Amino acid sequence: MAFVVPKDTYNGKVFEVEIGTGDKAVKIGGENTLPFLTFEGAVPNMPVIAHEVQDVAPEDWPETVQAAYKGVSGDPVTWAKHCQDNLGAQAIALRLYSTHPDRQDTSPEAAAKTVSDVLAAISVPLIILGSNHAEKDAQVLRAACEAAKGRNCLIGKAQEANYKTIVAAAMAAGHKLIAMSDLDVNLAKQLNILITQMGYEKEKIVTDPMSSALGYGIEYTYSVMERIRSAALMQNDGTMAPPMLNDIGMYVWKVKETMASESDLPDWGALEERAIGWESTTAVGLIMAGSNLLIMRHPKAIETAKKVIAELA
Amino acid sequence: MLIIGERINVITKTQRQAMTDRDKGPIQEMALNQVKCGAGMLDINIGPAEDNGEQLMDWIVKTVQEVVQVPLCLDTTNPAAMEAGLKAHDNSWGRAMINSASGEEERLNMMMPLAGQYGSLIIGLTLNKTGIPALAEDRCAIAAEIMGKAAECGVPMEDIYLDPLIMPVPFSQEKSLESIRAIRMFKELNDPPMKTVVGLSNISNGAPKTLRPLLNRVYTALLMYEGLDSAIIDPLEREMIEVIKTTDILMGKTLYAHSYLDM
Numbered sequence: 001m002a003f004v005v006p007k008d009t010y011n012g013k014v015f016e017v018e019i020g021t022g023d024k025a026v027k028i029g030g031e032n033t034l035p036f037l038t039f040e041g042a043v044p045n046m047p048v049i050a051h052e053v054q055d056v057a058p059e060d061w062p063e064t065v066q067a068a069y070k071g072v073s074g075d076p077v078t079w080a081k082h083c084q085d086n087l088g089a090q091a092i093a094l095r096l097y098s099t100h101p102d103r104q105d106t107s108p109e110a111a112a113k114t115v116s117d118v119l120a121a122i123s124v125p126l127i128i129l130g131s132n133h134a135e136k137d138a139q140v141l142r143a144a145c146e147a148a149k150g151r152n153c154l155i156g157k158a159q160e161a162n163y164k165t166i167v168a169a170a171m172a173a174g175h176k177l178i179a180m181s182d183l184d185v186n187l188a189k190q191l192n193i194l195i196t197q198m199g200y201e202k203e204k205i206v207t208d209p210m211s212s213a214l215g216y217g218i219e220y221t222y223s224v225m226e227r228i229r230s231a232a233l234m235q236n237d238g239t240m241a242p243p244m245l246n247d248i249g250m251y252v253w254k255v256k257e258t259m260a261s262e263s264d265l266p267d268w269g270a271l272e273e274r275a276i277g278w279e280s281t282t283a284v285g286l287i288m289a290g291s292n293l294l295i296m297r298h299p300k301a302i303e304t305a306k307k308v309i310a311e312l313a
Numbered sequence: 314m315l316i317i318g319e320r321i322n323v324i325t326k327t328q329r330q331a332m333t334d335r336d337k338g339p340i341q342e343m344a345l346n347q348v349k350c351g352a353g354m355l356d357i358n359i360g361p362a363e364d365n366g367e368q369l370m371d372w373i374v375k376t377v378q379e380v381v382q383v384p385l386c387l388d389t390t391n392p393a394a395m396e397a398g399l400k401a402h403d404n405s406w407g408r409a410m411i412n413s414a415s416g417e418e419e420r421l422n423m424m425m426p427l428a429g430q431y432g433s434l435i436i437g438l439t440l441n442k443t444g445i446p447a448l449a450e451d452r453c454a455i456a457a458e459i460m461g462k463a464a465e466c467g468v469p470m471e472d473i474y475l476d477p478l479i480m481p482v483p484f485s486q487e488k489s490l491e492s493i494r495a496i497r498m499f500k501e502l503n504d505p506p507m508k509t510v511v512g513l514s515n516i517s518n519g520a521p522k523t524l525r526p527l528l529n530r531v532y533t534a535l536l537m538y539e540g541l542d543s544a545i546i547d548p549l550e551r552e553m554i555e556v557i558k559t560t561d562i563l564m565g566k567t568l569y570a571h572s573y574l575d576m
Contacts, residue, residue, distance in 0.1 A: 001464045189570035197575065231568045239576055240568060 010233035015203045019154045020125025028292040029243030035290045036312045046313045049294045050091035051083040052249045055114045056098040062259045064275040065298045077121045084122050093127040093295040099140045100131035108143035115147045127154040134161040145169035180208035185227045192239045205242040213251040214282040225289035246286045249297035252279040280304035315543035318347030323360040341380045348381045350548040358388035366394030374401040388412040392423040399431040410434040416441035416455035429466035438476045445478045449495035474510040475499045481518035496539040508542040530556045
């Protein structure tokens, strides 16, 4: 009687999503096993990191991360080009922050112009983000989708309150879509189903489970991501098979650890090192949970996260 | 739970006619409908297929897989036709399943080596030449014989789907509980647990037409509670699919979402 080795394989597979065009296009997802378990299954693509760029000078970012973009962050085109050309960005995430009604309330048309200008200056893939105001995002992202037609961007974030408009716009202009729900695995699944029911292919969705910073609820994000991934792989649940995105910069760079000065809290050590470490550690934690795409801010934190990915690959 | 669609079957008139005429239309349409309604695998029952069995199986496997991306459960007592089906089967979407071997020596010796040779899944009916044992314990003894033969042929235990066989409740009411008990006991025969399958609709054979769907549905839920892995059913019966999906949710096998019935 021959001994047959019992094998733990999964029925499901994470969808592979391509963003961008030409030779700078990137693919995320595609694995049929848990993060980095390359000995057990196929992991065709390692996590990708996008540099966050805003359509307005990042005056509300903490000094440590503002300083990293001194001289370029006044203009989104210059800033994006700097990330691509000087920092080796794999992708750019353009946040149309000024469109928020509580900020400059920039019009959808002006935002679309910014998108066109940035796209004209870069060849790496572009992620286009609204200001996280459900109603305004619906208008802004619709205009942005049209302006970015043909560039296979990743658009977001579609949420329960505004997904219909954004899905329709992404579908019409041929973009990929970020579906975000509020740290709840059942709502994440429900949103994916609703989006699919509009005729948008689930193979083009990227799930944002909602991120959180180290020390500020990262374990909730981590366990939601684990549950999403296990539904995809072990239960072969196609509605849970999109790759996952973590938009971490905005969460990390508002916590005390990335802002408190050494004179206030001498026990916490050097601010710059501490703040950068906070972002890279948050990133690495979520990469372990199965993140396929991260949006980050500080170049040094990105560098560290990339190193970890390369070592695990 | 894996739903194996039963509608491509030589017993039904349209399908039989299509098989005889080698008419792709009705077969492909039935294949598409079943997959759309939730089948993850399709049973292809060509019967004993004594004339041209090999050619028919080869043709029908290719015909079905031309339009649906699911594995097939090849259902024939003709071993040559079975082998032709295994050869023709496209494994891109999962391996084929042999339907079936049993404790009958001749059938076991014919079918199990095919599973080993083609790396396919195989259904093991727990009956032997004296019939279906009344007690679950005795069905386990047959299961053990099937598992022994599988090991001999290099078929992993996780590729075997044990079928306790379902008896019609109108004629042998006490047997319905016995088959449920058998599912539970089969699971304990191995670690990881053995997989199980049933041909479900036999539970309601002989019952009035109006009662049959209800009997089928409730019995499915009971079997699933004991860990049933797959069932050969009619996926076009919407309420049956809803019961399966709901039981999967309540058993924690599928992640809940408000629209879970739609997926």
